[in-house]
Amino acid sequence: MVTPTHLIVGAGFAGSVCARELAEAGKQVLVVDKRPHIGGNAFDVRDAQGVLIHPYGPHIFHTNSKRVFEYLSRFTDWRFYEHRVLAQVDGELLPIPINRTTINQLYGLELGKDQVQGYLDSVRVPCERIATSQDVVLASVGPDLCEKFFRGYTKKQWGLDLSELSAGVAARIPTRTDDDDRYFGDSFQFMPAQGYTAMFEKMLDHENITVRTGTDYREVLDGVAGAHIVYTGPIDSYYDQCHGALPYRSLSFEHVHHADTPLQQTVGTVNYPNDHAYTRITEFRHLTGEQHSGTSLVYEYPQAEGDPYYPIPRPENEALFAKYREMADRESGVTFVGRLAQYRYYNMDQIVAAALKAMEDHLAPAGA
Template identity: 55%
Template sequence: MFDWLIVGAGFAGATLAERIATVRGERVLIIDKRDHVAGNAFDEQDAAGILMHRYGPHIFHTNSDAVFAHLSRFTKWRAYEHRVLARLADGKMVPMPINRTTVNRLNDLSLVTEDEVEAFFNARAEHVAEIRSSEDVVVSRVGRELYETFFRGYTRKQWGLDPSELDKSVTSRVPTRANTDDRYFTDTHQFMPLDGYTAMFKRMLDHPNITVMTGTEFGAIKGKVPYRRMVWTGPVDEFFDHRHGKLPYRSLTFKHETLDREWAQPCGTVNYPGEEVPFTRISEYKHLTGQVNAKTTITTEFPAAEGDPYYPVPRPENAELYKRYEAMADATPDVWFVGRLATYRYYNMDQVVAQALATFRRIETSVPLRSANDATGLVATGA
């Protein structure tokens, strides 16, 4: 008998499982169809002993003191500031996001102040009456040439759509700087879990009130395991059997390679914005983890239309379709929908944790605790 069934052992599910078990003292069954916990953040040592990420690099960063403090209960940290270079078709490597160094290297300039760089951008920026698309965001800030160099091809590969067809939120995530700050993120807290993400998740779920079942589909236990309430972190349209049609997601495939040399590239990630290659980026894990090893492991990412859902596709018609599922979710009693896939939002890891913690606060105020002798209200998973 379980008080809660949680479907999905990623950040959303694991955060809620731990809070429910620890604070409320309730019994939780958490399942995942994959053979491991930690969701897309899952990491493991490969044959060379290098800690690598099976689903591509995950770099933790947040401005939330509360999220950082919460996760610090389950891990020590290694300070790490992520840096990215863009490799252009001519082989030139320049910092990404665009900053003063990028502008100087591309144009053989020697701009020295932020005002000079802003003047450079302003001279090339195109007036856009209303910024709606991802293309509008970039050309209105830095002009057509930098847009073509860094954003158009990369976005077309990543999303299978032209930036003019995507919501402005996509390229708005990538800043443009007039200084020489070459960090990809500027958040207050920038760290990697010292022992890896998987170790952090295992500590999070190591509680006598939590039962973990990996390699378990929801359908395999539906109607067989009794529970009172559910947290769903999978695709919201899947929960409702795609009643209104499938919500579009982008997927990824990964090529993992261990190379017989100490280093492969000068920083954690190198982006390939041009359409002359089919992949978007290559990441090298030793930069992230600080490991010392005579060999190195890299991952090349290939965007895909089919496969595991990774990214909700931000277009107006998709947002409208999601609203239909959201209305169904809101009307479903005793089921809480949490996470990137369940709420069809392009969240970072820290945002998922924040959403899960906020959901727990709502549970605390709206869901009464069951007394130890109360065996009523249990349902056989499928109601």
């Protein structure tokens, strides 16, 4: 192998985009990932029954960025897919995000589209200073909808009350006054037609890229002396948690297959904000559009320990991250990019955008 100019730590979205950009710029790139596969948490694979599943939970692509969509389109065809989610509340399955249908069904009302905002204004709790996710929800939909849809789900998902999370978490979920029942409102809503893993394979298929899975990056450092490192793992781990461990939320998954049965759910995902230990059930054939005699689902159980999935947005965690970011800013031979490296609750498209920007900056001529 040619001596690499760059070592990429992690073969998920951030690492794979960086690797491709560097390779096309003529750099020699070694990509390593401690897992036995590429794709990071977006990795997909066929289960024992032949159904394409996401082992690390559902990944639904959506973006408003034409640039990100066109970039990924180089490596995949797309299947149009608009994700829909129902929440089980008071024994009913109701659309989430909350819309006119949700309110009318839940309360037995017949609000017209021009009446929904007035109803919400009548129940919401105005807040002069929005500081927490509780402030966001109460100011948007009031206390009853907060309790029915948000507080229990948040407690399970994050292990924290709404009042203990930064405002940005709840702000990710809109409230609608019409009947739009799509989970996302983005301009581009598609799934990779052949799956995420196939997309990553094409992205990493370049003569200047070498991929080694099942490999901890520390195992190869001696052989890549002088190479610039692109690090996409947890930033606190890179620095041996010298300032203390950054909190992350983890997940465990229970995958279930039902043989010779039709689809079990009417939509891709059903949330359980107040019942059961799991937060949601996703049925993969909705996402992929594949035909099969049976169906495969995944139950998600949030937990404190395990692989890091979500940075936990709280002011004290941001303050701790700032200490690591100060160290990272002083590094000349390392670029930190991605959800874990930047301690940001990024969506997939945001990770792609961050990786493209990081490589633009890195490859820019000195002084440019």
